[in-house]
Amino acid sequence: MGSTGAMGSATKQGGKVDSELACPVSPVVDIVFSRWTTPILWTLHEFGRQRFVELQRNIRTITPKVLTQRLRQMERDGLVVRTYHPEVPPRVEYEISELGRSLAPIFAHLAEWSAENLRKVERARQEFDTADEQASALR
């Protein structure tokens, strides 16, 4: 790959440019990898079209407020499709869009990486932490 120049195209000006310049992945990160978007996307992908409450039940610790916020953002970004059925009681269904679904292989890779390497990270942490203790014991 090109070194300095080729990557992200310096199209934008402003604060965010540099991290984008340094890393074409950053924009995707902002869109897809926040605390809750990942679980939501995953759940939607796993269990298919779901109502608001179903999502809430499948992602137990999420609050309705946050669920709404993330869902709105993802809808705005075109990752999720919201369907409102004007009935009584109201019914709203969320499903993953095609764009959202195009992330599936990446998620799969991530899950795979996790299965293979999460342990290593944990071990590295332990080593680092105990080494740290020893270091501060020397003082």
Added chain:
Amino acid sequence: MGSTGAMGSATKQGGKVDSELACPVSPVVDIVFSRWTTPILWTLHEFGRQRFVELQRNIRTITPKVLTQRLRQMERDGLVVRTYHPEVPPRVEYEISELGRSLAPIFAHLAEWSAENLRKVERARQEFDTADEQASALR
């Protein structure tokens, strides 16, 4: 590491973790995809072993404090190797570890996804926003 509270995974209280249950990807997200870890990892991967100041120059908008913080976390997680040369003036070099390098294919996929789909996201946003304007104009 995690932002608020316990991140996409480890609320250690109850034992079972809901978002983890819902999404095996969350732990990886916490480790790899924060605002700065991605650019740092990318830069390290692209330009190889670098000194602190070089990293600072390559990722222009990052402040030394944050760079240190992220670097420490990544070192602790075993993604980055820090080498201290006790010279005058001091010299410290950072390089990506093997574990860190194992993320490269994922980053490549992400960059690819970005190149193909970022536009779509932007278009979706515009549509959503203008539709929103129209909707609120009706009220």
Added chain:
DNA sequence: CGGTATCCTGTCGGATACTG
């Protein structure tokens, strides 16, 4: 050079309560 030490704020997310 390679960081620390402070101070400060923006934003995410949690808790709780309340509607159409």
Added chain:
DNA sequence: CAGTATCCGACAGGATACCG
């Protein structure tokens, strides 16, 4: 049911200054 309305705390991250 599907949210909205508030209040609030926590922390990543920015700005600035200083040190071995």
